[in-house]
C-alpha cells in the first residue's frame with residue numbers, strides 16, 4: 229500500500245531522535261523568536277532547521293512543501309507590499325504597481341514566521357514515522373481515540389486511492405472509457421465516488437468493530453509494544469530546548485519588568 | 487468463439503520483482519480453470535488479458551490481433567471479466583441499472599440489450615429483483631449481480647476470478663450451471679479457482695500457475711492424476727480423487743458420480 233506520509237527511514241540521526249525531542253524543537257523554534265521578539269532568532273532557527281533537514285537527508289523533500297506555501301508567501305508580499313495601511317515610502321514599482329517599504333518589511337516578517345514554522349514541522353514530519361509520533365503522544369497522556377483518528381487519516385487516503393483504482397478497473401473492463409481528455413476522465417470519475425466512499429465507510433466500521441472486540445475502549449492501563457527508549461542524546465537535546473525556552477521566557481519577563 | 491494466444495508474457499509491477507516470467511499458451515473453447523498458490527500471479531495474468539495491465543514483455547493475440555493497440559474499454563465487448571469482490575464492481579442503485587450498464591457502454595442495440603439482460607438475470611436467478619438496490623443484498627447475491635452484469639454483455643470470452651468464494655452449495659450449483667451454459671453456447675470460459683472439487687466437476691482444462699510460470703497444462707484428468715507435480719505447486723487433488731487413491735483404486739476419479747458408476 230502506498231503511504232501519504234512523507235516519512236522515509238533513512239537511518240539518520242534525526243530518525244533515531246525521539247519524537248518528543250522533535251516536538252519540543254518545534255515549540256522552541258516557534259516560541260523563542262516570539263517571546264524575545266528578536267528577528268535574527270527567527271532567522272537562526274530557519275538556518276538550524278535547514279541544517280537539520282540537510283543532515284537528515286530530507287532537504288529535497290521540503291521543496292514541494294515550500295513550493296506550495298511559496299504561492300501563499302507571494303500573495304502576502306504583493307498584498308502587504310502594495311496595500312498595507314502604514315505604507316509611506318515607495319521602494320520600487322512594477323508597471324502601475326508600487327511597492328512600499330513598510331508593507332514589504334511586514335511581509336518579510338510574516339514570511340520568516342511561516343518559514344520557521346514550516347521548516348521546524350518538516351524536521352518532525354519528514355523524519356518521524358506517524359505511528360511512532362502518535363504512540364509517543366498517547367504515552368504522554370493523549371487520548372488513544374485521538375491517536376486512532378490521526379492514524380486513520382494516514383491510512384484512509386491511500387486506502388481510498390487504492391479502492392478507486394480497483395473500481396476504475398472494474399468499470400473500464402465493462403467498457404467505460406477512463407483514458408483520454410479531461411472531460412472523459414471527469415465523466416468516468418464522478419459516478420465512482422459514491423462506491424469508493426461507501427466501501428471506505430464499510431471498511432472503517434468493520435475496523436472499529438474489530439478494534440472494539442479487542443478491547444479498544446477498555447479502561448485498564450494499557451501497555452505499549454515498543455519499549456520506551458530515551459537516549460542520552462535525547463536527554464541533552466530536550467534539556468537544551470527547555471533551557472532555551474526558559475531563558476527566552478526569562479528575557480521577556482525581564483524586559484517587561486524594566 | 488475467440489482464440490487467445492499468449493506469447494512469452496512477462497510482467498512486473500515493480501522492476502525488482504517479476505510477477506509473470508514467460509507465460510506461453512493458447513486458450514481454446516474448452517472451459518479452463520487456472521489454479522495455483524496465493525500470489526502465483528493468476529489475477530495479474532487475467533488482468534493482462536483484459537488490458538487492465540500492460541505486459542512488460544511478450545504479446546497477447548486475440549483472434550490474431552495484438553491487444554496492445556486496444557484500450558481496456560475497447561476490449562470490453564470481446565472479453566468479460568467478473569471481479570473477485572463484487573463490491574469493486576457494483577456502483578449503480580438498482581440491479582437492472584447495474585446489469586444494463588455494461589451492454590450500454592459497449593453500444594449494444596436496445597432490443598438486443600433487453601434480451602441479453604433478461605437472459606443474464608435469469609441465469610443468475612435474479613428475475614424479480616430488478617429494482618432492488620444491490621447494496622441491500624447479501625454478499626452472495628451481490629456476487630450474482632456482478633456475474634449477471636458481465637453475462638449481459640454477451641462477450642465471446644468470460645473470465646471469472648474466484649467465482650465460488652463465499653457461495654454456499656446452492657450458489658455453487660448456480661455458478662456451475664452458468665459456466666456450463668456459457669460453454670454450451672460455444673463461449674470460452676476461464677476461471678481462477680481454489681476449490682479443486684469444483685474444478686474437477688465443471689472444467690475440462692486445467693492450467694497450474696506457480697511463481698509466475700505455468701507448471702502444468704492439460705485436461706483435468708491429466709493434471710489431477712499427477713499428485714507429485716500438484717504437491718510441488720502446493721495444491722491438493724480433489725477429495726474424490728484422494729479418497730480413491732487412499733482406497734487403493736487404480737485410475738483417476740474426478741467426480742462422485744464416476745465412482746458410484748464404477749462400483
Ligand SMILES: Nc1ncnc2c1ncn2[C@@H]1O[C@H](COP(=O)(O)OP(=O)(O)OP(=O)(O)O)[C@@H](O)[C@H]1O
Nearest residue numbers: 499500505522523524525526527528529530531695
Ligand atoms: N497492484 C500491485 N502492486 C504491486 N504488487 C502487486 C499488485 N498486485 C499484486 N501484486 C503482487 O503480485 C503477486 C501476484 O499477485 P496476484 O494477485 O496475481 O496473485 P494470485 O495468484 O491472484 O493470488 P490469489 O490466489 O491470492 O488471488 C503477489 O506477490 C502480489 O503481492
Ligand SMILES: [Mg+2]
Nearest residue numbers: 528529530647
Ligand atoms: Mg487473485
